Amino acid sequence: MNEWYLSEVRKLGKDLGAVETQFFHLPEDLVLESGRRLKNVTIAYETYGKLNKDKSNAILIEHAFSGDAHAAGWHEGDRKPGWWDTVIGPGKAFDTDKYFVICSNILGGCKGSTGPSSINPDTGRPYGLSFPVITIADMVNAQKKLIDSFGIRQLFAVAGGSMGGMQVLQWAVSYPKMVRNAIAIATCAISTPQQIAFSEVGRRAIISDPNWNNGDFYGREPPMTGLALARMVAHITYLSDESMKQKFGRQLKDKENYGFDFSTDFQVESYLQHQGDSFVKRFDANSYIYITKAIDYFDLTKDGSLDEGFKNVKSRFLVISVSSDWLYPPYQSKEIVMALTANNAEVSYCEIKSMYGHDAFLLEAGQMNYLISNFLSPRLVRDVMAPAATIREVASIDLAARILVDRKVTHLPVVSGSGKLTGIVTAWDVARAVVERCETLDQIMTSRVVTIEADATLEAAARKLEKYDISALPVVDKDKNVLGIVTSDSISKLIGQRKQGCSSI
Ligand SMILES: CC(=O)SCCNC(=O)CCNC(=O)[C@H](O)C(C)(C)COP(=O)(O)OP(=O)(O)OC[C@H]1O[C@@H](n2cnc3c(N)ncnc32)[C@H](O)[C@@H]1OP(=O)(O)O
Numbered sequence: 420m421n422e423w424y425l426s427e428v429r430k431l432g433k434d435l436g437a438v439e440t441q442f443f444h445l446p447e448d449l450v451l452e453s454g455r456r457l458k459n460v461t462i463a464y465e466t467y468g469k470l471n472k473d474k475s476n477a478i479l480i481e482h483a484f485s486g487d488a489h490a491a492g493w494h495e496g497d498r499k500p501g502w503w504d505t506v507i508g509p510g511k512a513f514d515t516d517k518y519f520v521i522c523s524n525i526l527g528g529c530k531g532s533t534g535p536s537s538i539n540p541d542t543g544r545p546y547g548l549s550f551p552v553i554t555i556a557d558m559v560n561a562q563k564k565l566i567d568s569f570g571i572r573q574l575f576a577v578a579g580g581s582m583g584g585m586q587v588l589q590w591a592v593s594y595p596k597m598v599r600n601a602i603a604i605a606t607c608a609i610s611t612p613q614q615i616a617f618s619e620v621g622r623r624a625i626i627s628d629p630n631w632n633n634g635d636f637y638g639r640e641p642p643m644t645g646l647a648l649a650r651m652v653a654h655i656t657y658l659s660d661e662s663m664k665q666k667f668g669r670q671l672k673d674k675e676n677y678g679f680d681f682s683t684d685f686q687v688e689s690y691l692q693h694q695g696d697s698f699v700k701r702f703d704a705n706s707y708i709y710i711t712k713a714i715d716y717f718d719l720t721k722d723g724s725l726d727e728g729f730k731n732v733k734s735r736f737l738v739i740s741v742s743s744d745w746l747y748p749p750y751q752s753k754e755i756v757m758a759l760t761a762n763n764a765e766v767s768y769c770e771i772k773s774m775y776g777h778d779a780f781l782l783e784a785g786q787m788n789y790l791i792s793n794f795l796s797p798r799l800v801r802d803v804m805a806p807a808a809t810i811r812e813v814a815s816i817d818l819a820a821r822i823l824v825d826r827k828v829t830h831l832p833v834v835s836g837s838g839k840l841t842g843i844v845t846a847w848d849v850a851r852a853v854v855e856r857c858e859t860l861d862q863i864m865t866s867r868v869v870t871i872e873a874d875a876t877l878e879a880a881a882r883k884l885e886k887y888d889i890s891a892l893p894v895v896d897k898d899k900n901v902l903g904i905v906t907s908d909s910i911s912k913l914i915g916q917r918k919q920g921c922s923s924i
């Protein structure tokens with residue numbers, strides 16, 4: 420998939436090119452859910468695209484268990500682009516021509532953010548097990564400081580899969596007003612006993628390694644065998660029975676017949692060994708045990724009820740599950756959808772058909788791009804309205820003609836001295852004024868103007884345009900102040916682009 424993907428993006432030129440990780444240092448201590456405090460916290464992050472003037476186009480991407488801040492584009496020497504490059508970039512679902520995309524490495528991670536392998540400022544040595552136990556809420560609280568540092572008051576969207584999806588839901592619960600759209604993929608709102616069980620097997624594998632040394636292994640041989648074993652078990656849970664059958668069948672590794680010994684017989688064994696071996700080169704064993712603990716503690720229910728847990732959410736949600744995901748099965752996504760719906764939240768739900776299992780959110784580029792870009796595409800008049808050129812009612816027809824030509828528009832809302840809408844003049848009206856030798860605007864303007872509110876849907880605007888057989892609608896607030904204008908051209912194009920992709924359950 421990667422080779423094909425790389426050649427395709429290069430052909431299309433849809434590539435972010437070189438990107439760099441940056442570092443944010445929290446100005447104050449971070450107070451954790453446990454009550455403990457962390458000083459000198461650093462959060463590693465990357466950004467793609469440009470933050471707009473009113474800082475309303477930021478999208479925060481949350482990574483899964485072993486991800487990092489490098490979500491897209493290329494670092495020097497990369498063999499592969501960032502881990503979600505399939506959906507982040509020019510023209511992709513998280514379109515960097517439109518959005519300012521931020522991705523940060525989690526608190527507790529080992530890719531530049533403060534975690535157990537960082538230096539404890541009190542001792543000058545790596546924290547190891549003296550690092551406090553952290554939660555998903557702590558990760559989100561640290562990230563909130565990063566978002567604040569940009570002066571962003573509301574994120575256009577927060578999106579992520581797996582543990583990234585947990586952070587998305589946590590954001591929507593902890594900072595309801597800051598999240599306009601929330602996209603939670605292949606995730607849960609509460610970790611199940613089976614998920615906790617797999618975490619514990621991984622932790623035990625690490626802790627049982629003779630090199631574990633109670634987490635104090637920095638500068639010596641790390642517990643690689645245990646960490647590789649933990650990853651091998653976990654990696655099986657990220658795949659599906661079907662995908663393993665298709666990928667490997669019962670193919671043997673470099674032999675014609677069984678070895679009748681305990682060396683590697685099957686390709687799938689070799690594959691898992693490779694996954695384990697490559698993981699230890701990029702991951703810290705202590706981060707593994709801290710992050711799995713944070714996942715185990717994840718529970719958004721309140722007084723035993725998820726409906727209560729989601730009581731204050733304000734975001735619009737897209738929840739995506741994967742048909743073959745047995746680690747975070749679709750029923751858990753449906754529980755999220757039901758609880759959100761019980762709170763009257765606007766929710767779209769999709770179960771994508773994929774045989775890739777849990778990791779499908781990283782692999783199903785087509786389905787992810789389709790669903791996410793549909794969900795994020797403009798829906799409200801305020802998302803698409805253009806600034807309106809207006810004219811005072813006392814102005815001359817000559818001036819109206821000049822504004823129409825200079826601003827290359829066909830409609831001019833007419834306003835009173837106090838800025839309220841009193842009429843509308845079109846290019847056609849001005850042409851008629853010349854023929855009929857009219858002199859003042861009130862002779863040619865339409866006084867009963869059909870308008871629309873900024874929070875109306877595009878469909879409502881389209882219906883109005885059709886009903887009154889007109890080609891533009893001034894957008895007004897309840898006091899008739901002109902906020903902008905929408906035209907039939909822009910609206911019909913957008914409605915045409917939006918396809919049916921999701922449904923509620
Ligand atoms: C947000 C985040 O989650 S970021 C972290 C995501 N990344 C990971 O989880 C890394 C490990 N996970 C994976 O590789 C995941 O399966 C994916 C989703 C990222 C990639 O999936 P795919 O493209 O299908 O790759 P696949 O699972 O086949 O693995 C390919 C690797 O296995 C190796 N491999 C394939 N078959 C065999 C085999 N029989 N024997 C040995 N190695 C094998 C390939 O050489 C390749 O190695 P490389 O990664 O060192 O280049």
Ligand SMILES: N[C@@H](CCO)C(=O)O
Pocket residue numbers: 483484485486581582657777778
């Ligand atoms: N394979 C991905 C998804 C796990 O949820 C990871 O390691 O982060």
